Amino acid sequence: MSDDIAIKVDHVSKTFRLPHEKQTSLKSTLINFHKRGYEKQKVLSDVSFEIKKGEFFGIVGRNGSGKSTLLKLLAGIYTPSKGNITVNGKLTPFIELGVGFNPELSGRENVFLNGALLGFSRAEMNAMYNEIVEFAELERFMDQKLKNYSSGMQVRLAFSIAIRANTDILVLDEVLAVGDEAFQKKCYKYFAELKREKKTVILVTHSMDYVQQFCTRAMMIEEGDIVHIGKTSEVAQKYQELFMAAEEKQHKSGDTVSNNSLSCKVDFENQGNELQFAVSFKSKVALEDTVVTFGINSDTGEQVYRWISDDKLGKNINFNAGDAYKLVVKLQNVFPVGEFTVGVRVKNHNRTQNYAIFDEIAQFEIPSRNSLGWDLLWKPHEDVKLEKL
Amino acid sequence: MLKRLLSKQNRALLSELVRTDFKLRYQGSVLGYAWSLLRPLLLFVILYAVFVKVLNSGRGIPHFPVYLLLGIVIWNFFTEMTNQSLASIVARGDLIRKISIPRWMIVFSSSISALISLGLNLIVVAIFMFWNHVELLNTFPLLFLYLIEVYIFALGCSLFLSAAFVKYRDISFIWEVILQAGFYLTPILFSLSLVPEKFHKIVLLNPMAQAIQDSRYATVTHSPLVITTSKVFNGGWHDLAPFAIVILVFIGGIIYFRKESKYFAENI
Numbered sequence: 001m002s003d004d005i006a007i008k009v010d011h012v013s014k015t016f017r018l019p020h021e022k023q024t025s026l027k028s029t030l031i032n033f034h035k036r037g038y039e040k041q042k043v044l045s046d047v048s049f050e051i052k053k054g055e056f057f058g059i060v061g062r063n064g065s066g067k068s069t070l071l072k073l074l075a076g077i078y079t080p081s082k083g084n085i086t087v088n089g090k091l092t093p094f095i096e097l098g099v100g101f102n103p104e105l106s107g108r109e110n111v112f113l114n115g116a117l118l119g120f121s122r123a124e125m126n127a128m129y130n131e132i133v134e135f136a137e138l139e140r141f142m143d144q145k146l147k148n149y150s151s152g153m154q155v156r157l158a159f160s161i162a163i164r165a166n167t168d169i170l171v172l173d174e175v176l177a178v179g180d181e182a183f184q185k186k187c188y189k190y191f192a193e194l195k196r197e198k199k200t201v202i203l204v205t206h207s208m209d210y211v212q213q214f215c216t217r218a219m220m221i222e223e224g225d226i227v228h229i230g231k232t233s234e235v236a237q238k239y240q241e242l243f244m245a246a247e248e249k250q251h252k253s254g255d256t257v258s259n260n261s262l263s264c265k266v267d268f269e270n271q272g273n274e275l276q277f278a279v280s281f282k283s284k285v286a287l288e289d290t291v292v293t294f295g296i297n298s299d300t301g302e303q304v305y306r307w308i309s310d311d312k313l314g315k316n317i318n319f320n321a322g323d324a325y326k327l328v329v330k331l332q333n334v335f336p337v338g339e340f341t342v343g344v345r346v347k348n349h350n351r352t353q354n355y356a357i358f359d360e361i362a363q364f365e366i367p368s369r370n371s372l373g374w375d376l377l378w379k380p381h382e383d384v385k386l387e388k389l
Numbered sequence: 390m391l392k393r394l395l396s397k398q399n400r401a402l403l404s405e406l407v408r409t410d411f412k413l414r415y416q417g418s419v420l421g422y423a424w425s426l427l428r429p430l431l432l433f434v435i436l437y438a439v440f441v442k443v444l445n446s447g448r449g450i451p452h453f454p455v456y457l458l459l460g461i462v463i464w465n466f467f468t469e470m471t472n473q474s475l476a477s478i479v480a481r482g483d484l485i486r487k488i489s490i491p492r493w494m495i496v497f498s499s500s501i502s503a504l505i506s507l508g509l510n511l512i513v514v515a516i517f518m519f520w521n522h523v524e525l526l527n528t529f530p531l532l533f534l535y536l537i538e539v540y541i542f543a544l545g546c547s548l549f550l551s552a553a554f555v556k557y558r559d560i561s562f563i564w565e566v567i568l569q570a571g572f573y574l575t576p577i578l579f580s581l582s583l584v585p586e587k588f589h590k591i592v593l594l595n596p597m598a599q600a601i602q603d604s605r606y607a608t609v610t611h612s613p614l615v616i617t618t619s620k621v622f623n624g625g626w627h628d629l630a631p632f633a634i635v636i637l638v639f640i641g642g643i644i645y646f647r648k649e650s651k652y653f654a655e656n657i
Contacts, residue, residue, distance in 0.1 A: 016655060026559045072654065076489035079651040095487045102409065104416050109409070116405035117488055119398040 005088060006169050006200040007051040007074060012083035014044040014069055043069045044224045046083070053088075053168075054198040058211040058218035058232060060239050066224040067204050071095065071173050074202065089168030089200070092118060096173070098158030103147035107138060107157060110146050114161050128164055136160040152180065159183070163190050169200045208236040243367070254342075254362040261285050261355045262319075266342050266362035272333065275364075279327040279344055280389075283319035289349040290317050292386075294329055297360075299339040305331065307384055316349050317386070324389040332381040335366045402490060406498035411505070429465075429510045433458055433517070440578060450580055451610045452523045455514065459609060460577040460601045462510045463536070467543050467597060468568050470503035474547030475554050475561060482657040492650040496551050500544055507536070523609060531607040535600045538635055542596050545639035552649040555656050575601060581616040590627075593618040599631040 018039045043066045051057045061067040072078045073085060075093035100117045101110050111132060115125040133139055136156040146154065191214050194201050205211060211218050211232050218235035220227045220242075228238045254266040267278040279294060296305040307329060310316055317325070343359040415421045440446050441454050450456055477499045484490060554560045575598045581589060592598050599618040606615045619628050649656075 026557050026563070077486065077654045093488060099487045100484050102413070104413055105409065109412065113405045113409055116398075116402040117484065117490060119402075121397045121401040122404065125401075 003088075004053050005050050005086075006053045006055070007088070007091075007202075008084075008086040009047055009049050009074070010084045010086070012044060012047045012073060012080045012085060013042065014066075014073060014078060015081045016041045016043060042224060044073070044221075047221075047224070047226055048083075049219060049226065049229055051200065051202065053200050056195050056199075056201045056203065056214050056216045058215035058235065059202065059204045059221065060206065060208075060211060060218060060235060061221040061227075062242065065221050067221055068095075068173065070221065071171055071202070071204050075171050087169065090119070091169040091171060092165045092167040093171040094162055094165075094173065095171075097155055097162060101146055101154065101158065104145060106145055107142040107149065111142075111157065111161060114158065115164075118161065118165050119167070120164075132157075132160045132164065135163075152183070155183065159186065169202070170194065171202045173204045208239060212236055257358050257361050258284075259356055261287060262346055264344055264356065264358050264361060266344065268342070268362055268364045270333070270364065270366075275331045275333050275335070277327075277329040277331075277342065277362075279329070281319075281323075281325045281327070281346075283321060283323050285319075286321045287319040287346070287348075287355055288316075290319060290355060291347050291349055291351070292317060292327065293343075293345040293347070294327060294384075295343045295345075297341045297343060299341075304335070304340070305380065307382070309386065310349065312384065313386065326387050326389055328385045328387075330383040333366070334380045337366050339363065339365045399491065399494065402494060403498055403501065406494065407501045407505070410498065410502045425506065425509050426513065429462075429513050430516075433461070433513060436461065446579060446583075450614045451612050452518075452521050455517050455521050455523050456605050456609045456615075457578070458514050458517055459605055462507070462514055463539055463601050463604060464572065464575065464577050464597065465510065466503060466507040466536075467539055469506060470500055470540075470543040471546050471550060471564065471568070473503060474499040474543075475550040475564060478551040478555055478653060479657060485653050485657060492653055493548070493646065496544075496547050496646070500540070500547060503543070504540065518609075526608065526611065528607040528611075532604050535604045535607070538596065538632065539600045541639050542600075542635040545635070545642035548642035548646040549638075552646045552653075555649065555653055571595075571597065574598075576616075577601065580614065582614055589616060589621045593621050594630050594634070596631040596635045 018041050047070065059067050059070065069078065071093070072095065073080055074087070075091065075095065076087075077093070077095075098110075098114060100113055102113065105113065108129075111129065112122070112125050116122075120128075133142055136153075136159070138153060138157055141149065141153065149157070191201075191203075191210070195214055201214075203210065203215065215232045217230065218232045219229040220235050220238050222242070228235055254268065256263055256265040258264065261284055263282045263284070265280045267280075269276045269278075277294070281292075290309075292309040294307040295303050298304050319325070340363065341360040342362040342364070344356070344361055345354070345358070346356040347354050411422075415424055418424060420427065436457065437454050440457055446453075474496045477495050478485065478492070481495050484495070485492065550560055550564060574592065575595060576584070576592065581592065581602070584592065593602065593616070602615060602617045603619075606617050609615075618631060622628050
């Protein structure tokens with residue numbers, strides 16, 4: 001193996017033998033010796049790749065695609081069923097933060113235990129103990145038992161130890177999935193530092209932001225196979241296509257809702273980067289000087305978008321009996337993942353009389369983030385047209 | 390090889406694992422570490438009262454209380470070490486699934502904990518020896534040789550048991566029964582002279598029986614009533630049979646553990 005290679009994965013397969021009914025007692029094993037029902041589950045099939053020294057390598061894939069298994073193989077926790085993995089240098093895995101933390105021990109004792117598990121000697125731990133505590137901002141709590149720490153404090157402590165790991169190769173799995181914003185910022189800084197120092201890092205993540213920001217190269221796996229390996233932008237693109245393919249183009253035709261004055265129906269279409277709503281009104285009676293409101297609520301009940309006719313059009317709408325109108329709302333898809341409801345209201349111009357309140361007239365779901373990302377400021381580009389049919 | 394096994398990192402890890410083990414054992418007790426001395430002391434006082442004062446099962450063996458005590462200490466060391474090791478791999482499943490520390494370290498740290506208890510128990514034995522006016526025999530250093538033998542035997546058993554326990558949870562019950570049987574098949578509470586002579590050879594093929602009897606002979610008394618393996622076999626290669634068993638168990642344990650340890654993370 002040449003010197004600039006950090007990890008070489010050579011035709012590696014991993015198969016788990018999953019017993020149909022787990023044989024955990026000798027008797028059942030003896031009785032069922034000849035008819036042991038095993039199901040072989042191939043999690044990785046014939047995977048080969050190399051990671052060079054100094055690379056920040058991203059591994060992405062859906063849940064169950066085999067990326068965690070691959071990570072555990074790299075970390076030496078699992079043994080490959082076939083093939084070889086060669087690691088050049090000292091490798092430290094972070095499958096989870098705070099491995100071996102014991103709730104009955106004090107913070108101080110846990111620091112030393114965790115440090116030893118990460119491969120530090122006691123002298124090294126003594127030398128950096130104060131820095132760790134300071135970084136975790138837990139000076140006052142070190143002699144308390146870990147079970148009295150909040151989960152945030154535990155994570156902070158674990159992270160402070162973890163970032164001291166002075167190894168050649170770091171393997172990180174979803175470490176970022178936990179913690180508040182301040183903690184995420186610390187993670188972010190740590191990653192930036194790792195990248196500056198040209199450490200060899202393998203990062204398994206679902207976040208395309210992290211992949212594109214930090215990784216120098218990435219790989220996507222799907223059902224135990226490498227689908228793509230190469231530029232991060234290509235991998236991120238492939239990853240998003242994976243979800244696009246799964247959800248197809250969403251099109252949903254709503255039910256017609258009516259009361260004494262109006263009937264109304266909302267058709268919804270998710271075109272990826274754009275959401276389109278077509279609201280069809282039909283009045284049963286004549287309604288003068290009305291205001292139409294179109295709103296979108298998140299599943300927690302907050303209004304995230306609103307369009308009001310008199311505000312946007314500068315005039316009120318008159319319905320004659322039997323008139324049909326169509327309101328087409330096109331919104332840039334900056335919505336986060338989640339479920340949303342659409343509400344339509346028709347009132348008189350000074351809001352003293354309600355002609356129609358159709359809250360939750362339609363529902364739609366954003367199953368995954370698209371390439372636009374989502375806008376925290378909630379200012380989607382809008383294109384709204386009201387036409388009389 | 391040995392240098393790699395006892396690298397700086399491994400030593401640090403070992404000491405942390407043992408430390409944790411001890412801290413947790415006396416967690417929340419008022420007397421804390423004092424119990425590690427107090428517990429054996431109190432247990433021995435009971436045994437002394439029952440076997441020496443009530444049953445008088447010494448049958449003329451000099452310093453019988455110390456003789457009895459030494460046997461119990463050695464046997465307890467064996468049971469404590471194997472019992473702790475047996476569950477150790479499964480108990481540390483969280484570590485095994487998340488990091489790649491050497492798997493044998495976990496069993497090894499359990500064995501060190503047991504060795505520390507043995508050391509403390511031997512202090513209690515020394516107290517009894519002093520109190521019972523046992524004179525220091527010139528064969529005394531041999532005791533450590535026999536203790537090493539027991540340790541290696543227990544380590545071999547521990548490696549096998551802990552690896553097998555990952556797959557078969559019945560091992561713990563089976564081992565409990567075996568230990569109970571072993572307790573009565575080994576001359577611990579009774580003098581071997583109570584057993585018909587034709588069985589002596591079989592009883593003393595057991596490494597535990599041999600180690601306990603030899604330790605007593607080397608440390609407590611040279612009285613002819615202490616029947617040892619070499620006396621029974623009267624020289625010859627049979628003498629070495631218990632040692633051969635120890636070596637076989639040890640090597641077998643290592644081989645089985647190495648083979649199984651690759652799959653601990655997925656089988657636990």
